[in-house]
Amino acid sequence: MVALSKEEMLNLAQNATTTAKRNGATEAETYVYEGESTSIGLERGQITKSSKTIDRGLGIRVIVDKSIGFAYTNILDKQTVVEDTIIKAIHAARASKPDPDWHELPTNKTYASVGKTYDEKIANLCPEDLVNLTSTMLNAAIQTDKRILAIEGGSGAGYLSTAINNSNGISAFDRGTMIECSIATVAKEGNKVTPVCFEFNAERNYNVNPEWVGKEAARLALSALKTKRVETKTTKLILTQFALQELLYYTLINAVKAENVQRNQSPFKNKIGKRVASENVTIHDNGSLPGGLRTSMFDGEGSPKQKTLVVEKGVLRNFLYDNYTAKKEGVESTGNASRAGYLSTPNTEATNFHITPGSKTKEQLMAEVNDGLIAYYLQGAHSSNPVSGEFSVVATPAWKIKKGEIAHCSRGIMLAGNIFEVLKNVTMIANNERQIGQLVSPWILVENVRVIGN
Amino acid sequence: MKDVLTKPIDRAVKFGAEYAEAREETLFKTMLTMKEGRVEAAKQGVEKGVALRVLVNGAWGFASVGSVDGEILTTAVLDACKMAKAASLRLKNPIKLAKTPIVEDQVKIKPKKNPAEINMEDKIKTSSAINKSTLSFDKRVKSCTIDYLDLTGSSAFMNSEGTHIEQDKLYVWARITASATQKGIFAFSREEIGSTAGYELFDREPPEELGKKLAERATGQLEAKTPKGGSFPVVLGPNVVGVFVHEAFGHLAEADLALSGGVLANNLNKKIASDLVTFYDDGTIDGAFGSFQYDDEGVRTKKTALIKDGVVVGLMHNLETAQKFNAEPSGNARAEDFRVEPIIRMRNTYMAPRDQSLEELIEGIQFGYFFKSFRGGQANVDGTFQVGIQEGNEIVKGEIGEPVRNASISGSTLETLFKVDAVGKDFELGAGRCGKGQTAFVCDGGPHIRVKEVMVGGSA
Numbered sequence: 001m002v003a004l005s006k007e008e009m010l011n012l013a014q015n016a017t018t019t020a021k022r023n024g025a026t027e028a029e030t031y032v033y034e035g036e037s038t039s040i041g042l043e044r045g046q047i048t049k050s051s052k053t054i055d056r057g058l059g060i061r062v063i064v065d066k067s068i069g070f071a072y073t074n075i076l077d078k079q080t081v082v083e084d085t086i087i088k089a090i091h092a093a094r095a096s097k098p099d100p101d102w103h104e105l106p107t108n109k110t111y112a113s114v115g116k117t118y119d120e121k122i123a124n125l126c127p128e129d130l131v132n133l134t135s136t137m138l139n140a141a142i143q144t145d146k147r148i149l150a151i152e153g154g155s156g157a158g159y160l161s162t163a164i165n166n167s168n169g170i171s172a173f174d175r176g177t178m179i180e181c182s183i184a185t186v187a188k189e190g191n192k193v194t195p196v197c198f199e200f201n202a203e204r205n206y207n208v209n210p211e212w213v214g215k216e217a218a219r220l221a222l223s224a225l226k227t228k229r230v231e232t233k234t235t236k237l238i239l240t241q242f243a244l245q246e247l248l249y250y251t252l253i254n255a256v257k258a259e260n261v262q263r264n265q266s267p268f269k270n271k272i273g274k275r276v277a278s279e280n281v282t283i284h285d286n287g288s289l290p291g292g293l294r295t296s297m298f299d300g301e302g303s304p305k306q307k308t309l310v311v312e313k314g315v316l317r318n319f320l321y322d323n324y325t326a327k328k329e330g331v332e333s334t335g336n337a338s339r340a341g342y343l344s345t346p347n348t349e350a351t352n353f354h355i356t357p358g359s360k361t362k363e364q365l366m367a368e369v370n371d372g373l374i375a376y377y378l379q380g381a382h383s384s385n386p387v388s389g390e391f392s393v394v395a396t397p398a399w400k401i402k403k404g405e406i407a408h409c410s411r412g413i414m415l416a417g418n419i420f421e422v423l424k425n426v427t428m429i430a431n432n433e434r435q436i437g438q439l440v441s442p443w444i445l446v447e448n449v450r451v452i453g454n
Numbered sequence: 455m456k457d458v459l460t461k462p463i464d465r466a467v468k469f470g471a472e473y474a475e476a477r478e479e480t481l482f483k484t485m486l487t488m489k490e491g492r493v494e495a496a497k498q499g500v501e502k503g504v505a506l507r508v509l510v511n512g513a514w515g516f517a518s519v520g521s522v523d524g525e526i527l528t529t530a531v532l533d534a535c536k537m538a539k540a541a542s543l544r545l546k547n548p549i550k551l552a553k554t555p556i557v558e559d560q561v562k563i564k565p566k567k568n569p570a571e572i573n574m575e576d577k578i579k580t581s582s583a584i585n586k587s588t589l590s591f592d593k594r595v596k597s598c599t600i601d602y603l604d605l606t607g608s609s610a611f612m613n614s615e616g617t618h619i620e621q622d623k624l625y626v627w628a629r630i631t632a633s634a635t636q637k638g639i640f641a642f643s644r645e646e647i648g649s650t651a652g653y654e655l656f657d658r659e660p661p662e663e664l665g666k667k668l669a670e671r672a673t674g675q676l677e678a679k680t681p682k683g684g685s686f687p688v689v690l691g692p693n694v695v696g697v698f699v700h701e702a703f704g705h706l707a708e709a710d711l712a713l714s715g716g717v718l719a720n721n722l723n724k725k726i727a728s729d730l731v732t733f734y735d736d737g738t739i740d741g742a743f744g745s746f747q748y749d750d751e752g753v754r755t756k757k758t759a760l761i762k763d764g765v766v767v768g769l770m771h772n773l774e775t776a777q778k779f780n781a782e783p784s785g786n787a788r789a790e791d792f793r794v795e796p797i798i799r800m801r802n803t804y805m806a807p808r809d810q811s812l813e814e815l816i817e818g819i820q821f822g823y824f825f826k827s828f829r830g831g832q833a834n835v836d837g838t839f840q841v842g843i844q845e846g847n848e849i850v851k852g853e854i855g856e857p858v859r860n861a862s863i864s865g866s867t868l869e870t871l872f873k874v875d876a877v878g879k880d881f882e883l884g885a886g887r888c889g890k891g892q893t894a895f896v897c898d899g900g901p902h903i904r905v906k907e908v909m910v911g912g913s914a
Contacts, residue, residue: 038537041514044714046546049514050537052530053793055503056520061495070497074520085500092496095574099492127537135544151714151835186715186835193715195836232683263489264596265633267640345487345495383830383842385860387633387640390680392862392911394840412838414864414911416683452683452911 003159004034004056006173012076013165016060020086021167025062025093027105029166031300032058033342039156040130042183045142045149047134050127057342058082062089066102069093070345103327106303108169114305116291121206122177125157133210137181140214145187147225148218151196153183155210162296170302178293179203181210187221194224195396195411198242198377202435204291220376224397224409230453236372237415237449238365238401245439246381248353251389251419253438256285256310256318257336257348258325265387267420268316276316277423280358283311285320286440287335287351293435300339300346308334310353314424322348355441358429362443365430367404373451374399374406375415389419414452422446455610456618458522459504462531463614466508469535473509473551475613476531477750478502478522479792481623482570486602488581490589496574503792506531510538512548516795552776552783554753556616561747563622565652569604572653577602580656584630587665592673594634598665603627604653609750617752625743625895626655627885630664634672641675641859643668643844644829648885648895651741671827671845678857681846685907687822688863689815689849692882694825694841696898699733700803700888701831702839702867704898707735707760707768708786708798709775717837717868718766722779727764727871730808730903734759735770737785737801743885744803744896748785750796755785760803764871772798790892800888805900808877815876815904817852823910824849825861833867840864862911870908878902 004012013030020028034056041049057074069092075081134155141150161175182200186193197220201208239247260266268276287305289295299305301323309317321329322337325348338349366374375395384391393415400407430442459476466474485497503520504527515538517530542548569577581600588598605625612618627648634641645668649655690698705711712718718726737755739745748754751773759767769779772787775798787796816824824847831841842862848855878901888896 040537040541043710047513047541047544048549049516049795050534050541051514051516051518051795052533052537053518054520054530055518055793057501059499068493068495070495072497072499072501074501074503077521077523081500088498092498092574096493096496096578101492127540131540131543149715188715191720193717193836195834195838196715264635265640267638343499343501345497379832379834379838380830380840380842380862380864382832383828383840383862385640385642385829387635387642388860390860392842392860394838394864394911396834396836396838411836412864412866412909414683414840414862414909416911450683452909454909 003036009161009163010171010173012058013163014171016058016082016086017165017167019083020060020062020090023086023090025064025090027063027167029061029105030058031339031342032163035158035160035341037156037158038127038130039154040127040134041154042134042138042150043152047131055341059342060086060089061345062093063102064090064093066098067093067096068099068102069096072342101328105166105168106170106301106323106333109304111172111297111304112288114288114295114297117176117204117295119177119205122157122179123159130155130157133181137183137210137214140211141183141185141218144215144218145222147187147189148221149186149188151184151186155181164298164302166302172298172302174297176296177204179206179208181208181213183214183217185217185221187225189225192225194221197221197224202293223399223406226408227411228408230400230410230413230451232453233451234448235451236369237446238369238374239444239446240374240376241434241436241439241441243375243378244441244444245436246378247391247419248439250382250384250386253350253353254386256320258319258321259348261319262325262328267389271316274316275314276420277311277314278426279314280426280429281311281314281423282356284308284354285310285350286354289352289354292352292440294351294438299335300337303333303335303337305335305351320348320350322346350438352440353438357431357433357442360428360430362430362432365428365443365445366401368428368445369401370403372401374401391419392416412454416450416452422449458524459610459612461524462506462527463612465528466531466535467614469532471508471510471535473614475507477505477792478610479607481605481607481791484577484604486577486581488585488600490598491582491585493578496578505789505792506534507795508534508538509549510535511542512545513538513542514549518793549774550777551773554773554783557619557752559619561621563624565624567653569626569653570606580661583661584665587662588632588668591666591669594636594673594676595632595669596635597633599631601629611752613752619748619752621747624650624652626653630668632668632672634676636676639676641672643671646886648743649741650743650745674845674857675859678859681823681858681861681910683911686910687819687904687906688908689824689902689904691826691902692899693827693884695805695900695903696884697828697831697841699805699900700800700898701833701841703733704800704803705833706837706867707770709769709771709779710798711835712769713775713778714835716835718769721766724766725764726766726868727761728874729764730877731761731764731871731874732806733761734806735800735803739802742802742883742897744801749787750789751787753783753785753787755801758784770798770800772796788894790894794892797890797892799890799894800896802883802897804883804898807879807881807901809879810876812878812902815878815902816849816854819849819852822849823858823861824854837867838864839867863908864911865909870905873906874903875906876904
């Protein structure tokens with residue numbers, strides 16, 4: 001299957017919208033998606049598998065007298081199936097109940113171009129390139145030390161394109177690429193096995209560093225071999241990006257979504273202009289961040305992506321909106337409607353959730369800690385209370401810091417607290433920024449975290 | 455479908471593949487999201503595609519396309535073969551597969567209430583009823599989200615050994631979450647239900663009772679205190695036992711993870727738990743959310759004993775790991791849909807009941823906790839687990855005391871299994887979805903149990 005061209009995608013979208021209007025939809029919106037991905041996988045120290053997936057389809061959202069229906073299909077080569085899908089969406093809307101808060105679909109906007117989201121080299125990659133990349137990463141890991149086992153990992157390259165068309169005049173196309181490599185390692189000595197230590201690198205352009213990924217995963221696993229118990233106490237904690245992403249995804253990021261505020265599911269209701277974090281903390285949601293993993297021209301409804309100030313020096317400034325939640329309050333969408341390909345209706349989601357870096361290096365951040373911990377991976381963050389921000393997680397593992405240096409690893413430590421209190425206790429932010437999922441952040445140092453030792 | 459799938463398989467064999475399989479799926483889905491009674495969108499979808507998997511020189515190649523066109527399938531299977539060949543270049547230990555019986559079968563599902571034949575209006579009515587009973591229970595309940603899914607359709611599986619299986623698919627699922635608030639305290643509750651039998655799921659789980667359960671669970675936490683951190687004896691309800699069996703033990707018993715440095719690989723036929731502990735992973739329970747007839751490698755599902763009276767007796771296998779362990783394939787290879795390859799997944803995983811009543815489990819405890827239902831759980835291959843609790847109580851002098859909120863338990867799975875010192879006679883199985891890169895529909899459960907001591911994490 002050859003990738004659809006811009007014109008083919010735009011035509012598919014436009015025809016579906018027009019057909020829906022002709023069949024009785026008050027408003028209609030078509031989202032066409034195509035994703036192609038190639039990957040090479042490693043298991044237990046060797047490259048064992050490869051995969052190529054081509055997935056394309058369209059999803060159509062129709063509004064009939066303020067009732068919303070949606071249908072999708074991946075069968076695009078049969079006009080009758082596409083037409084059936086449109087009729088199904090209209091049926092679904094008619095079966096549904098009108099929503100008095102429905103206003104209208106987004107209206108035509110101009111889009112700014114976004115940088116560094118498409119690289120021809122990734123689009124034209126061949127499987128052998130990925131085999132070499134994976135092999136470089138694997139060798140870097142296992143040549144670090146005999147005790148290192150590479151459990152799993154691999155590399156992948158993807159091309160995806162989207163076209164959107166709605167009956168309010170929106171018609172747009174965007175495409176992007178992504179390349180990534182990742183490895184999970186453990187260190188084994190006698191009967192002792194460390195927890196899984198994981199590293200990865202994902203980029204929109206062909207500039208991943210597989211050697212660094214392999215070495216770093218191996219370094220972490222080796223440093224987890226020497227363990228000692230730690231005592232229960234309230235302490236300083238450095239959160240690396242992995243740990244921070246886990247904690248924020250289920251708590252802060254939910255709290256700043258307008259939908260949760262409107263539904264009384266956010267502790268930030270009526271808190272715009274109020275202090276919600278320490279003055280060291282400034283956060284933007286930036287859907288147009290050059291090279292960002294979640295960067296694109298427009299969101300899942302065709303609203304332009306943008307840079308939104310969320311927290312300014314600790315003060316809450318804005319919530320994140322999609323079209324529906326914005327129109328409900330009479331404001332503009334912040335371009336935060338997200339879709340899982342053609343299969344879903346839009347949901348509010350952060351794009352690149354960017355914590356402004358500080359001026360200190362990570363070594364200087366470590367030097368601030370006379371007695372504390374550094375956490376890389378957390379277990380159980382998804383069981384945080386999403387409304388209150390309370391969490392109770394296991395650090396698997398965490399490292400003890402003494403006098404600014406890593407002293408030893410410790411396993412089974414529980415960290416408990418409330419993420420909103422943690423944010424108020426951020427005393428320093430480093431400058432070692434990187435992106436993990438939605439989060440773009442450096443390491444942060446927080447005080448007064450409850451550690452339940454072993 | 456046989457003709458369509460035969461060609462790419464033959465083409466792969468001609469290329470030189472040791473093994474090739476093709477799996478076509480046609481899936482119809484209905485989805486609903488309701489928030490405080492508002493239908494966010496009523497959704498319907500149809501999708502069709504083919505997954506092709508080949509083993510060339512001991513390495514896997516996989517391709518997925520959303521098409522059944524002969525030419526497209528031929529191109530895709532050749533892509534898979536060439537990629538596998540490229541991937542095999544540095545292979546030290548080529549992958550081999552266990553032999554399984556050649557099967558020719560057709561599996562038809564005859565539900566009492568086929569969700570595909572129930573109209574959208576009625577599905578919306580069911581969700582509305584759940585919403586109403588949740589929100590009307592107590593005015594402190596502020597929100598209610600209902601996600602509903604039904605999936606019907608079929609799959610056709612063929613491989614180069616001669617197996618040909620056509621199966622119907624049917625799933626009905628709902629997840630309900632509610633939140634309650636009072637004086638700056640936010641509480642949150644969730645419940646999932648699911649079935650492979652049919653829409654009669656909602657006769658067994660009446661909407662009114664579901665809503666009441668959710669609302670009670672959320673408002674109950676508003677009055678609750680946070681637990682003390684430290685080691686305590688605990689009694690776990692079937693819902694928490696289920697997530698423990700699944701997360702803390704089940705994943706370790708997936709043979710791919712066991713091989714990847716997991717703690718179970720060296721513990722086969724060894725005692726790793728108290729005598730009272732018996733675990734199964736069972737794909738044969740009628741109508742259960744994790745049940746099916748054949749897995750996505752064409753292997754018939756079965757009831758697999760994982761631990762018997764404290765001894766590890768089995769692991770969950772696919773064709774590849776069964777060959778490595780010289781074991782029987784257990785029918786655990788599952789793929790979420792045609793977009794992905796089958797991997798080892800659980801089915802219905804549970805602890806077998808024994809003979810004690812809940813009162814007997816609680817009566818000896820001076821101070822401890824009773825944890826009834828979980829919010830989430832996770833485990834690491836090194837054998838540490840964490841389970842977040844949404845609903846729990848203190849146990850004081852052998853009696854159930856005040857409610858606690860935001861607790862969690864954690865520890866080493868193997869140490870904890872030895873500390874199981876009493877197992878109840880009741881039994882419950884609950885539906886859920888398990889994430890391992892792909893989503894699988896599963897059940898887990900068991901009786902009430904007592905654990906001598908486990909680490910309890912409270913909030914600060």
